[in-house]
Amino acid sequence: MNTTSVEWVGGIEGHLRLIDQTRLPTELVYLECRDIETVFEAIRSLRVRGAPAIGIAAAYGVCLGVRGAEDGPVAPSQEALTQSLEKAIDYLATSRPTAVNLFWALERMRGAGRQWAGQQLSDQQTPQRLVERLLEEARAIHEEDRAMCHAIGRYGAALLADGQGVLTHCNAGGLATAEYGTALAVFFAAQDAGKRLHVYADETRPLLQGARLTAWELKQRGVDVTLICDSMAAQVMREGRVSAVVVGADRIAANGDTANKIGTYGVALLAAAHGIPFYVAAPTSTFDLSLASGEAIPIEQRAAQEITHGFGRQTAPDGVQVYNPAFDVTPVRLIRAIICERGVIEPVTPEMIARTLQDASFGQKNGGQKDRELSR
Numbered sequence: 064m065n066t067t068s069v070e071w072v073g074g075i076e077g078h079l080r081l082i083d084q085t086r087l088p089t090e091l092v093y094l095e096c097r098d099i100e101t102v103f104e105a106i107r108s109l110r111v112r113g114a115p116a117i118g119i120a121a122a123y124g125v126c127l128g129v130r131g132a133e134d135g136p137v138a139p140s141q142e143a144l145t146q147s148l149e150k151a152i153d154y155l156a157t158s159r160p161t162a163v164n165l166f167w168a169l170e171r172m173r174g175a176g177r178q179w180a181g182q183q184l185s186d187q188q189t190p191q192r193l194v195e196r197l198l199e200e201a202r203a204i205h206e207e208d209r210a211m212c213h214a215i216g217r218y219g220a221a222l223l224a225d226g227q228g229v230l231t232h233c234n235a236g237g238l239a240t241a242e243y244g245t246a247l248a249v250f251f252a253a254q255d256a257g258k259r260l261h262v263y264a265d266e267t268r269p270l271l272q273g274a275r276l277t278a279w280e281l282k283q284r285g286v287d288v289t290l291i292c293d294s295m296a297a298q299v300m301r302e303g304r305v306s307a308v309v310v311g312a313d314r315i316a317a318n319g320d321t322a323n324k325i326g327t328y329g330v331a332l333l334a335a336a337h338g339i340p341f342y343v344a345a346p347t348s349t350f351d352l353s354l355a356s357g358e359a360i361p362i363e364q365r366a367a368q369e370i371t372h373g374f375g376r377q378t379a380p381d382g383v384q385v386y387n388p389a390f391d392v393t394p395v396r397l398i399r400a401i402i403c404e405r406g407v408i409e410p411v412t413p414e415m416i417a418r419t420l421q422d423a424s425f426g427q428k429n430g431g432q433k434d435r436e437l438s439r
């Protein structure tokens with residue numbers, strides 16, 4: 064079974080294939096995106112979702128947008144092509160506001176496109192098509208994310224012990240990334256290292272990413288998983304069923320405040336109340352050092368129907384007022400450590416974050432490779 068969430072099919076004339084995540088867990092359906100508008104709609108409506116996967120899909124979306132301009136009846140000028148690049152990037156940047164990986168990937172695509180334009184002016188040799196260069200960059204973003212997820216898994220697995228109960232919220236698995244995931248990568252890598260875990264998955268209202276996607280992915284990989292309603296997390300902790308929480312992230316500010324799916328902050332507060340370590344697993348592409356704290360992270364507001372008419376059935380009275388923020392911010396004081404592809408950032412301080420992002424080997428030097436299994 065092909066469970067690759069995001070895939071470019073073919074060469075420069077190819078297209079983007081996504082798993083339509085809104086159809087899981089009952090149907091595994093692929094969405095073939097041949098134009099930028101289809102990619103935009105897929106991101107906005109969460110057919111492709113999860114911070115890294117959104118960034119990868121958008122990078123390929125830029126290729127489709129620019130190819131549309133290149134393939135017109137009249138060969139466009141170089142200036143028209145670079146304009147089409149800027150237009151494609153600006154358009155995709157309005158698809159969703161919170162996950163910084165989207166903007167990070169789009170800025171990489173902008174840089175690659177501008178570099179191409181500079182080279183075309185100076186290069187007397189073989190001119191390269193812009194879309195060719197962009198596809199190369201999108202593939203690099205995709206490949207790097209794959210590698211980052213596996214590294215996160217390796218570092219995170221060392222924090223968990225055989226037989227441990229763990230809890231996660233939303234879906235930070237292979238579906239949300241190039242493959243393997245971030246929070247779920249930690250569980251997969253622990254299992255691959257021979258540690259048996261028992262994972263409690265919050266269903267994650269209102270769109271049920273935990274029930275539909277995390278439970279599905281963990282079952283696919285043979286990880287022992289129990290699904291709970293979000294409101295049950297406190298009781299599960301009180302009963303001593305979990306001794307660590309691992310979640311993903313959509314944007315991490317310079318001080319470590321972390322935006323993730325709505326409900327994450329509540330889980331972090333519960334973990335603190337029960338003395339349970341709360342870990343965030345995310346690649347360095349999820350950090351936004353331009354924001355001093357989580358206060359400035361934009362929180363996506365989504366449609367009322369997600370709450371009143373979830374999955375096709377009305378569950379609230381007509382006309383009721385609804386508030387539906389899709390993300391919340393967990394303050395850094397509640398986060399024990401951040402697991403990224405460069406190691407484990409602990410304690411989470413602005414200095415540790417800055418040094419980890421500046422120096423690729425800093426995390427490893429500071430305990431990333433130490434085996435720090437928690438006692439149960």
Ligand code: MRU
Pocket residue numbers: 109112113114115162232233234235236239240244245246272310311312313323324325389
């Ligand atoms: O609205 P979603 O489903 O895109 O939200 C996703 C999350 O909050 C994930 O936990 C986060 O993006 C990390 S994915 C590796």
